[in-house]
Amino acid sequence: MKNMRTQIGIVGAGPAGLVLSHLLHLEGIESVVIENRSRQYVEERVRAGVLEQGTVDMMVETGVGERLKREGLVHYGVNLRFSRRTHHINFAELAGGQGITIYAQHEVIKDLSNARLAAGGQIFYEVEDVSVDNFEPHSSSKPSIRFRKDGEPYELTSDFIAGCDGFHGICRPSIPSGVLEVFERVYPFAWLGILAEAPPSSEELIYAYHERGFALLSMRSPTISRLYIQCSPEEDILNWPDARIWEELHRRLATDDGWKLTEGPVTQKGITPMRSFVIEPMQYGKMFLAGDAAHIVPPTGAKGLNLAVADVRVLARAFSEFYKSGRTHLLEEYSRTCLRRVWKVQRFSWWMTSMLHLFEGDNAFDQRRQLAELDYVTGSRAASQSLAENYVGLPMDWGS
Numbered sequence: 001m002k003n004m005r006t007q008i009g010i011v012g013a014g015p016a017g018l019v020l021s022h023l024l025h026l027e028g029i030e031s032v033v034i035e036n037r038s039r040q041y042v043e044e045r046v047r048a049g050v051l052e053q054g055t056v057d058m059m060v061e062t063g064v065g066e067r068l069k070r071e072g073l074v075h076y077g078v079n080l081r082f083s084r085r086t087h088h089i090n091f092a093e094l095a096g097g098q099g100i101t102i103y104a105q106h107e108v109i110k111d112l113s114n115a116r117l118a119a120g121g122q123i124f125y126e127v128e129d130v131s132v133d134n135f136e137p138h139s140s141s142k143p144s145i146r147f148r149k150d151g152e153p154y155e156l157t158s159d160f161i162a163g164c165d166g167f168h169g170i171c172r173p174s175i176p177s178g179v180l181e182v183f184e185r186v187y188p189f190a191w192l193g194i195l196a197e198a199p200p201s202s203e204e205l206i207y208a209y210h211e212r213g214f215a216l217l218s219m220r221s222p223t224i225s226r227l228y229i230q231c232s233p234e235e236d237i238l239n240w241p242d243a244r245i246w247e248e249l250h251r252r253l254a255t256d257d258g259w260k261l262t263e264g265p266v267t268q269k270g271i272t273p274m275r276s277f278v279i280e281p282m283q284y285g286k287m288f289l290a291g292d293a294a295h296i297v298p299p300t301g302a303k304g305l306n307l308a309v310a311d312v313r314v315l316a317r318a319f320s321e322f323y324k325s326g327r328t329h330l331l332e333e334y335s336r337t338c339l340r341r342v343w344k345v346q347r348f349s350w351w352m353t354s355m356l357h358l359f360e361g362d363n364a365f366d367q368r369r370q371l372a373e374l375d376y377v378t379g380s381r382a383a384s385q386s387l388a389e390n391y392v393g394l395p396m397d398w399g400s
């Protein structure tokens, strides 16, 4: 058995794990990240791509924002489309000049892993049989993470463990049953998403409500479009040849003002189920959960990555306070501080989802109500401002 020792043992090299490791390094705190996938896999995995202003500022301020500043597409608004008309929500005017930046999650991952490795950070990729021990409140030994790498067993002991291993990770299920309370809603639909080699047909995102179901036009670059349509969660992607997807996108995004959807070769497609999920608390003893390990939002509103980053910013501060002064106050407050934001972001993501999707079993009343809501949101300054301030990202609450 190879034994290693660090201050913070981090499970998962997604956005939560890598941002945490990076922020800790800047505070002079040592960490080791272990990840069960390969470096190439995590750096190519297609995920969302909208960064809140606060996420962008954090990356720039901590020295990992160079490429993001160069290649990211800054938007100062989004469009809501319904009844064949497009309505612009202007963030520049409604959200104090803040914007969002389109930059794929896997590009964020590349920038962070490059920075970590260049600074001598340790990331173990392709590990197997990961387990976590001795993090319980009254454990007399140090927390440990056991795993295998190239067939060899390792034990990493640390002062604390950060469970950043996503929704399907092992950290959350390692907490004894009865400790965590689960809050969950599973939606009766999914998103079918494509990447297409086609210049985006709109400068800014279009969220479309349509009687055939929701559609979203997004992008990755001036030459790559990212598009989604609402579909059934049981849908088989094999039933969706490219031509059928384009036909459905044309129908759901159609307008009366001559707007055209540009098609192009589809380079990737997949179906994502939708759920809202939160566990409370986000800490047990010396185990701190962050990001998708602790909560999932439906993708309407693009909050998953940003919420993961917000968690680890709070966590890095709390660890920093602990190592500087020995005080545990911020660590004790970690879960409470994060959950205040988590629930507001859950509310926003649920609200966007409810307003824009077709719910099976809904009747004509519900559809009229959704249209009235869209009409209100786009017509009232107060309502569009509420959307705008949530979309660009609520201010950080650092706890007290």
Ligand code: APR
Pocket: 011, 012, 013, 014, 015, 016, 017, 034, 035, 036, 037, 042, 047, 048, 105, 130, 164, 165, 166, 167, 168, 169, 170, 290, 291, 292, 293, 303, 304, 305, 306, 308
């Ligand atoms: N051991 C080590 N690593 C693991 C294990 C395990 N047992 N299980 C999962 N992992 C890794 C996954 O391979 C993944 O790279 O943990 C990482 C978790 O990363 P994400 O799922 O990206 O979660 P998170 O960092 O919290 O970021 C949340 O990512 O999933 C998107 O939409 C989501 O944007 C949100 C963001």
Ligand code: PHB
Pocket: 047, 048, 049, 050, 205, 218, 219, 226, 299, 300, 301, 302
């Ligand atoms: C994306 O570009 O992948 C995207 C954009 C907006 C969302 C969700 C996903 O709400």
